[in-house]
Amino acid sequence: GARRPRSATGATRADAPDVEAQQGKTLTTALGTPLPDTDRSLTAGPRGPVLLQDHHLREKITHFDHERIPERVVHARGAAAHGRFESYGTAGELTVADFLAPGRVTPVFTRFSPVVGSRGSSDTVRDTRGFATKFHTSEGVFDLVGNNIPVFFIQDAIKFPDVVHAAKPHPDREIPQAQSAHDTFWDFVSLHTEAQHHTMWQMSDRGIPSSYRMMEGFGIHTFRLTNGEGVSSLVKFHWKPALGAHSLTWEEAQLLGGVDPDFHRRDLADAIEAGALPQWELGVQVFPDTDDQSFEGIDLLDPTKLVPEELAPVRPLGLMTLDRNVSNFFAETEQVAFHPGHLPPGIDVTDDPLLQGRLFSYLDTQLTRLGGPNFDQLPINRPHAPVNDMLRDGYGQQATHEGIAPYKPNSLGGGCPFAADPGEAVRDIPVPIASSVRERRTPRSFEDHFSQARLFWLSMTSVEQDHIAAAYSFELGKCTDVGVRERQLECLARIDEGLCATVAEALGLPVPDPAEPPATDLDPSPALSQLGRRWPV
Numbered sequence: 325g326a327r328r329p330r331s332a333t334g335a336t337r338a339d340a341p342d343v344e345a346q347q348g349k350t351l352t353t354a355l356g357t358p359l360p361d362t363d364r365s366l367t368a369g370p371r372g373p374v375l376l377q378d379h380h381l382r383e384k385i386t387h388f389d390h391e392r393i394p395e396r397v398v399h400a401r402g403a404a405a406h407g408r409f410e411s412y413g414t415a416g417e418l419t420v421a422d423f424l425a426p427g428r429v430t431p432v433f434t435r436f437s438p439v440v441g442s443r444g445s446s447d448t449v450r451d452t453r454g455f456a457t458k459f460h461t462s463e464g465v466f467d468l469v470g471n472n473i474p475v476f477f478i479q480d481a482i483k484f485p486d487v488v489h490a491a492k493p494h495p496d497r498e499i500p501q502a503q504s505a506h507d508t509f510w511d512f513v514s515l516h517t518e519a520q521h522h523t524m525w526q527m528s529d530r531g532i533p534s535s536y537r538m539m540e541g542f543g544i545h546t547f548r549l550t551n552g553e554g555v556s557s558l559v560k561f562h563w564k565p566a567l568g569a570h571s572l573t574w575e576e577a578q579l580l581g582g583v584d585p586d587f588h589r590r591d592l593a594d595a596i597e598a599g600a601l602p603q604w605e606l607g608v609q610v611f612p613d614t615d616d617q618s619f620e621g622i623d624l625l626d627p628t629k630l631v632p633e634e635l636a637p638v639r640p641l642g643l644m645t646l647d648r649n650v651s652n653f654f655a656e657t658e659q660v661a662f663h664p665g666h667l668p669p670g671i672d673v674t675d676d677p678l679l680q681g682r683l684f685s686y687l688d689t690q691l692t693r694l695g696g697p698n699f700d701q702l703p704i705n706r707p708h709a710p711v712n713d714m715l716r717d718g719y720g721q722q723a724t725h726e727g728i729a730p731y732k733p734n735s736l737g738g739g740c741p742f743a744a745d746p747g748e749a750v751r752d753i754p755v756p757i758a759s760s761v762r763e764r765r766t767p768r769s770f771e772d773h774f775s776q777a778r779l780f781w782l783s784m785t786s787v788e789q790d791h792i793a794a795a796y797s798f799e800l801g802k803c804t805d806v807g808v809r810e811r812q813l814e815c816l817a818r819i820d821e822g823l824c825a826t827v828a829e830a831l832g833l834p835v836p837d838p839a840e841p842p843a844t845d846l847d848p849s850p851a852l853s854q855l856g857r858r859w860p861v
């Protein structure tokens with residue numbers, strides 16, 4: 325059963341029974357009245373009409389009628405497991421976050437998810453995969469809500485509804501489910517060319533992983549860590565799978581989509597049940613917290629850019645092991661609520677405009693998806709740290725708060741002091757801000773849309789390049805609008821002329837004229853250019 329809700333003081337109340345299901349030996353109504361029968365409605369005589377006064381009939385059907393909740397607007401289909409995170413104790417000079425201190429073991433819950441498909445879609449479609457981990461630390465929840473691809477489609481959260489509208493099934497026929505196999509997707513990414521880098525990763529074998537156990541994970545955004553001396557650094561989070569990163573072939577992905585649409589969730593659950601526990605090492609790339617928030621010419625606030633590991637190696641911080649399957653999909657996998665703003669002291673956000681928008685979106689959507697403001701009290705979401713907030717009432721309130729003065733300061737008793745030690749509290753690090761507010765301009769460094777896509781392409785082996793060219797050819801082959809196809813070919817020409825020519829031939833379209841070097845092709849990082857072909861990421 326569920327753990328007891330906490331009261332205002334963080335203690336559990338002895339007189340409030342746990343929300344338990346399946347207690348006792350007899351079948352009861354929702355309120356505990358024993359039932360003699362659950363198969364026959366109460367009728368007027370053996371063949372007469374059904375009586376409205378049959379409470380059990382109404383309760384049973386009413387509850388059933390409300391069993392479904394809205395699926396997530398993205399990442400609707402998921403598979404999840406419980407586990408533990410063991411800290412290596414190597415982060416002391418970077419952050420005061422307690423769960424990264426030596427010897428700490430923290431319970432975690434991780435949910436993997438394709439982005440676009442609905443709850444009933446197939447696992448092996450070509451798509452980005454979510455990789456979200458909830459750390460139940462002693463200082464509250466830390467949610468690392470990342471993906472298996474280290475860059476994102478867009479640079480500003482204001483475009484997120486647009487990219488999702490473009491990637492979801494067409495509104496008229498609600499087909500197809502697979503991402504990228506339709507006109508609106510290619511229309512969007514060829515017009516919003518910052519998406520080209522992410523799209524290239526999707527068209528690579530990274531878009532069809534073999535298994536959730538064999539996926540890398542990336543926090544994508546740059547975060548700010550602060551150590552005990554108040555010194556900050558900028559970091560990007562990485563998960564490295566112990567089994568290595570592996571992918572399906574396109575033929576395997578298609579066959580599995582028909583034969584076993586649950587392939588990835590089955591694989592995860594079977595492996596854990598069999599004791600083949602999946603593991604990932606968490607690490608960070610570390611960059612100095614300079615005023616320009618750039619590293620080697622790469623803008624750290626641009627989520628469509630990565631920093632190659634040759635320029636900033638990943639420093640290991642700890643090991644995650646998933647060791648327990650969920651026992652109830654709805655209660656755990658479906659009701660879990662992640663939020664990129666759930667951060668412990670010592671980990672902070674940066675001004676990445678994509679991250680900033682996410683900080684609003686997750687709570688907002690969960691208010692609808694999980695029915696009101698108290699979903700943090702659901703068992704899967706409850707922090708494992710004492711809670712002492714001044715939030716009160718609302719739909720689904722589980723706690724019975726004490727006292728009459730939920731405000732601070734108050735002179736009527738109750739409440740408790742703020743954390744005295746800055747190490748124990750959320751710490752606001754002063755950072756410079758712009759001198760003017762009303763601007764809707766993109767930073768110049770954000771205008772480079774192609775150089776990293778090109779480096780990714782050049783870092784691939786010839787087999788991997790063949791797969792990428794085949795994926796573009798297949799997916800663009802499903803795009804019916806010739807103008808959209810041609811515009812995407814122009815984007816490919818800016819990335820690599822050879823790739824463009826191969827795809828153009830497969831589509832039976834002419835190779836676009838070599839374009840003037842586009843204004844958006846700034847390639848601002850000499851360090852990246854030097855990496856050339858030797859650029860495994």
Ligand code: HEM
Binds near residue numbers: 396397543678685689
């Ligand atoms: C859900 C990752 C950008 C809005 C998710 C989930 C992941 C994820 C992993 C599924 C969480 C789960 O398993 O429950 C990312 C990453 C992003 C990104 C890595 C960029 C780096 C955005 C942006 C927005 C957004 C820009 C909105 C402005 C949402 C919403 C959900 C979601 C509304 C559903 C949450 C829920 O219903 O609980 N995202 N996302 N995401 N994301 Fe994002």
